[in-house]
Amino acid sequence: xxxxxxxxxxxxxxxxxxxxxxxxxxxxxxxxxxxxxxxxxxxxxxxxxxxxxxxxxxxxxxxxxxxxxxxxxxxxxxxxxxxxxxxxxxxxxxxxxxxxxxxxxxxxxxxxxxxxxxxxxxxxxxxxxxxxxxxxxxxxxxxxxxxxxxxxxxxxxxxxxxxxxxxxxxxxxxxxxxxxxxxxxxxxxxxxxxxxxxxxxxxxxxxxxxxxxxxxxxxxxxxxxxxxxxxxxxxxxxxxxxxxxxxxxxxxxx
Amino acid sequence: xxxxxxxxxxxxxxxxxxxxxxxxxxxxxxxxxxxxxxxxxxxxxxxxxxxxxxxxxxxxxxxxxxxxxxxxxxxxxxxxxxxxxxxxxxxxxxxxxxxxxxxxxxxxxxxxxxxxxxxxxxxxxxxxxxxxxxxxxxxxxxxxxxxxxxxxxxxxxxxxxxxxxxxxxxxxxxxxxxxxxxxxxxxxxxxxxxxxxxxxxxxxxxxxxxxxxxxxxxxxxxxxxxxxxxxxxxxxxxxxxxxxxxxxxxxxxxxxxxxxxxxxxxxxxxxxxxxxxxxxxxxxxxxxxxxxxxxxxxxxxxxxxxxxxxxxxxxxxxxxxxxxxxxxxxxxxxxxxxxxxxxxxxxxxxxxxxxxxxxxxxxxxxxxxx
Numbered sequence: 001x002x003x004x005x006x007x008x009x010x011x012x013x014x015x016x017x018x019x020x021x022x023x024x025x026x027x028x029x030x031x032x033x034x035x036x037x038x039x040x041x042x043x044x045x046x047x048x049x050x051x052x053x054x055x056x057x058x059x060x061x062x063x064x065x066x067x068x069x070x071x072x073x074x075x076x077x078x079x080x081x082x083x084x085x086x087x088x089x090x091x092x093x094x095x096x097x098x099x100x101x102x103x104x105x106x107x108x109x110x111x112x113x114x115x116x117x118x119x120x121x122x123x124x125x126x127x128x129x130x131x132x133x134x135x136x137x138x139x140x141x142x143x144x145x146x147x148x149x150x151x152x153x154x155x156x157x158x159x160x161x162x163x164x165x166x167x168x169x170x171x172x173x174x175x176x177x178x179x180x181x182x183x184x185x186x187x188x189x190x191x192x193x194x195x196x197x198x199x200x201x202x203x204x205x206x207x208x209x210x211x212x213x214x215x216x217x218x219x220x221x222x223x224x225x226x227x228x229x230x231x232x233x234x235x236x237x238x239x240x241x242x243x244x245x246x247x248x249x250x251x252x253x254x
Numbered sequence: 255x256x257x258x259x260x261x262x263x264x265x266x267x268x269x270x271x272x273x274x275x276x277x278x279x280x281x282x283x284x285x286x287x288x289x290x291x292x293x294x295x296x297x298x299x300x301x302x303x304x305x306x307x308x309x310x311x312x313x314x315x316x317x318x319x320x321x322x323x324x325x326x327x328x329x330x331x332x333x334x335x336x337x338x339x340x341x342x343x344x345x346x347x348x349x350x351x352x353x354x355x356x357x358x359x360x361x362x363x364x365x366x367x368x369x370x371x372x373x374x375x376x377x378x379x380x381x382x383x384x385x386x387x388x389x390x391x392x393x394x395x396x397x398x399x400x401x402x403x404x405x406x407x408x409x410x411x412x413x414x415x416x417x418x419x420x421x422x423x424x425x426x427x428x429x430x431x432x433x434x435x436x437x438x439x440x441x442x443x444x445x446x447x448x449x450x451x452x453x454x455x456x457x458x459x460x461x462x463x464x465x466x467x468x469x470x471x472x473x474x475x476x477x478x479x480x481x482x483x484x485x486x487x488x489x490x491x492x493x494x495x496x497x498x499x500x501x502x503x504x505x506x507x508x509x510x511x512x513x514x515x516x517x518x519x520x521x522x523x524x525x526x527x528x529x530x531x532x533x534x535x536x537x538x539x540x541x542x543x544x545x546x547x548x549x550x551x552x553x554x555x556x557x558x559x560x561x562x563x564x565x566x567x568x569x570x571x572x573x574x575x576x577x578x579x580x581x582x583x584x585x586x587x588x589x590x591x592x593x594x595x596x597x598x599x600x601x602x603x604x605x606x607x608x609x610x611x612x613x614x615x616x617x618x619x620x621x622x623x624x
Contacts, residue, residue, distance in 0.1 A: 094589040111284045116316060122352035123315050123345065132351055140589035159280045159310040190340050191311065 004029045004162055004194050005050065010059035012045055019045055020056070021218035027211075029161070032188045032195045034205050037215030038236065043198045044166065046215065050196075051085055051164055052076065064161060081109055083162040084155030088170065090147040092139035098125070098150045099135030105157045120157070128153035129183050145176040149183070156187070163187065165197035169204055177201060181208045202243070260289045270299040274306040278313035286313060290320035297327035304333030314345040315352065322349070384581040385573075388511055391503040395512075406509035414475040414510075415517030419524060421474075422467050426525035429462055430454060430532025438541045447541040451548055452555035454533040460560040463525035465612055468571040471518055472604035476579035479510055480600040483583025484593035492584060502584065511576040518572035519565050526561060559624055567615050574607045 005027035012020040019042035027033050037043045048054040050061050052068040061068040066079040092101050102121045106112060112120070122132045128149040139147060148168060155163055168184065169177035185208045187193045199205065205212060205226055212229045214222040214237060222232045230241050261274045272295060278286055301321075303309075309317070321329065334342065395402050437450045483506060486492050495502050530552070537543040543551070579600050586596040 094591045110280065113284075113287065116283070116287060119315060119319060119352050120312055123311065123348055126348040126351050127311065127344070138589075140587060140592075159312055186344075190344050192337060 002029055003027060004064055005196060006060075006062040007046075007050065008060040008062075010046065010049060010061070011057045012042060012049065013057045018218055020059075023059070023215065023218070023220055025213055025220055025223055027194060027196060029194050030188065030192050031210045032185065032208060033197070033211045033213060034209035035196070035198050035213045035215060036200065036205065036240070041215045042218070043215055047164060047166055047196075047198055051083065052080070081105075081158050082160055083164065084158070084160035085164045086148065086151045086155045086166065086168060088166045090139065090151035092147060092150055092154070094139050096139075097135065098130075098137050098139065098142070098153075101139070101150065102135070102153045102157055105154065109158060121153075124153040124157055125150075127156065127187075129179065145172050145180070148172070148180065152183070156193075160193070162194045162196065165195065165199075167199055168197055169199060169201045174203070178203065178207075184208060202241070260286050263293075263295070270296050271302050272299060273302045273304075274309075274317075276305075277307040278309040278317070280310055280312045283312055283316060287316050287320075290316065293320050293324045295321070295324050295329070298330070300330040300332055302333045303331065303335070303338055306334065306338055309338050309341055311341055311345050314342045315349070318342070318345060318349050319353075322353075380585065381578065381581060385577050387503055388507055388577055388580075391501070391508050392511065394504070395508055401504060402512075403505060403509050406505070407513055410510050410513035411517055413478070414471065414514050415520060418471060418474055418517070418521055422470055422521050422525055423528045425470060426458075426463055426466060427528040427532035429466055430458055430529030431536050433457060433462065433529070434533035434536050435540065438537070442541065447543060448547070448551055449555075450533070450537060450541060451543065451551040455530065455552050455556035456560050458529035458533070459526045459556065459564045461564070461612070463529055464522050464564045464567045464571065465608065467522045467525045468518065468568070468575065468608045469605055471514065471521065471572070472575045472579075472608060473601055475514060476575045476600045476604040477597050479576065479579030480583040480586070480597045481593060483580055484586035484596055487584060487586055488588060488590070488593065507576075507580045507584075510580055511573060514572040514576040515569045518575075519568040522565055522568040526564065563615075563619055563624055567612065570611060570615075571608050574611060575604045578603045578607060 003026040007026065008024050010020050010023040012018070023046060035043055035046075045054060049056045050063070050068070052061075052063075055069055060070070064079055064082050066075055068076070068079075071079070092098070093104070096104070099118075099121050102124050103117055106117045106120060110117075121135060125132055125135055130146060130149050130153065134142070134146060134150070139150065142150060152163075152165075152168075163184075165184065169180050172180060181204050184195055184197070188195050188210075197204070197209075209226060211224060212222070212226045213220055214229060214232075216234075216236055221234060222229045222237060229237065260276055260278065261272055264271045264273065272293075331339070331342070434450055434454050437453045438447065441447055441450050441453075483492070486506075492502050492506070495505055534543075534545055534548045537548050538545065582596045582600045582603070586592045
């Protein structure tokens with residue numbers, strides 16, 4: 001399986017503070033990878049470096065065989081159309097309706113007829129699990145869960161190969177969150193997307209993620225299937241998963 | 255035929271087969287869509303995907319829509335790879351819903367005018383309510399002075415009053431110079447140089463200074479009030495104030511209204527002095543009026559009632575600017591764009607209010623013979 005994301009020896013420093021001291025991993029096509037780490041371990045910073053918003057102090061990021069910090073501007077533009085990003089609070093444009101938000105990438109980057117764009121926007125909303133009428137609403141009229149779904153609809157508008165999600169289930173009720181997990185899983189299984197997500201939701205990690213990367217102390221502490229990561233002898237990892245073990249234990253009457 | 259035929263339709267032994275070929279992906283979709291225009295298939299035809307390299311959901315949607323337009327009825331789908339069949343199947347489940355498009359609501363001119371009028375009436379109605387609530391809150395503070403938030407009041411006095419002095423002084427001095435210059439050009443023709451002092455004195459203290467200073471303050475402080483309270487509303491700070499059992503009216507509105515009502519008359523006085531100073535500066539070289547002669551004439555020509563009328567208008571202007579600014583901030587919509595829109599609206603409304611009030615004062619003073 002070819003790698004679509006390659007992160008090589010990323011070092012990040014803000015002044016005297018070192019956030020990453022050599023982070024490396026790669027992600028294969030068609031997998032759903034989760035990243036966890038304590039607050040302040042630089043997850044969001046790494047995500048921003050991966051999608052080309054923030055320049056790392058040293059190291060290389062390759063998305064779809066394009067060096068995000070060495071490519072020519074037009075190459076970068078081309079690769080930006082091949083991945084989508086869902087920001088934590090959706091980052092929907094507040095002056096546009098939901099449908100107009102989803103249509104922005106389609107109008108900017110394709111030469112499709114308006115009627116086709118309308119149909120595609122409706123399809124994206126449905127794929128993201130929203131009713132078509134939600135398209136007429138303004139972002140401020142949506143609930144948190146709907147806003148995140150609308151953001152996914154916009155992120156997948158151009159049929160991206162990679163989808164990045166920043167805390168996709170934070171602030172959602174458990175039922176909505178599990179629905180969101182199923183949506184993300186179906187994007188991977190049915191459409192063959194590669195999904196990279198940063199999360200703290202143990203249910204997401206335990207049910208839908210193929211592989212888990214743990215970021216701690218500026219480097220990758222553990223990397224592998226969730227079961228293997230849970231078995232790693234490390235205080236932080238043990239504590240992280242202990243809550244879940246306790247709940248599971250209660251349920252089993254232990 | 256294009257160099258990359260996206261599909262071929264073959265009729266053989268009474269059976270029609272549509273053979274798809276190539277990679278049906280979003281970047282090539284306009285071509286595919288053009289090729290699909292005018293597609294006609296008989297019922298019961300076969301769609302053969304064995305030569306289809308890949309298809310994405312956008313292309314699948316366009317294909318399914320074209321087949322639906324062709325009214326082909328039930329079709330046999332053969333030869334699709336697992337991945338492609340899954341993608342087509344997923345899009346097919348959503349197809350009906352993408353077709354059911356709600357008609358956009360009508361946007362007639364009449365409807366627009368009606369909506370805007372209603373919005374204006376609601377806005378003014380809200381302002382009147384808010385003005386009442388603010389005056390009631392001010393009354394409460396007068397009755398129980400301990401309720402006054404002194405720290406907030408002094409902070410606002412500094413921001414709205416002290417920090418506005420440089421810009422107010424500069425602008426009013428320039429206005430004084432310009433008015434004296436233009437009046438001087440006319441007065442010189444009649445040899446009536448000395449009457450420029452009367453003109454500038456009455457004009458500046460009674461009208462120009464109050465209006466100009468009020469407009470500057472509307473732009474500075476009115477906008478700031480809306481932006482501050484609007485951001486506080488976005489971050490739910492105003493809700494927090496209410497939940498803690500405090501009155502946003504007392505905590506946020508009263509100190510701002512009071513600060514502006516105290517600061518504006520003082521700023522207008524500075525404006526009076528600076529515009530007269532500006533006029534005096536240009537009267538010397540242009541009209542041969544020495545500063546001593548200027549001041550002597552000012553004592554005779556400028557009745558103090560004009561200055562008092564100008565100063566008396568200031569607190570009323572301030573009340574309206576502060577009420578508009580705080581109310582627009584407290585009722586701002588809950589998204590970032592709304593704060594910007596409300597701030598703009600505050601400045602426009604405040605300036606209109608100041609000029610309307612001034613017109614009202616002009617009529618009132620005429621009637622009262624002041």
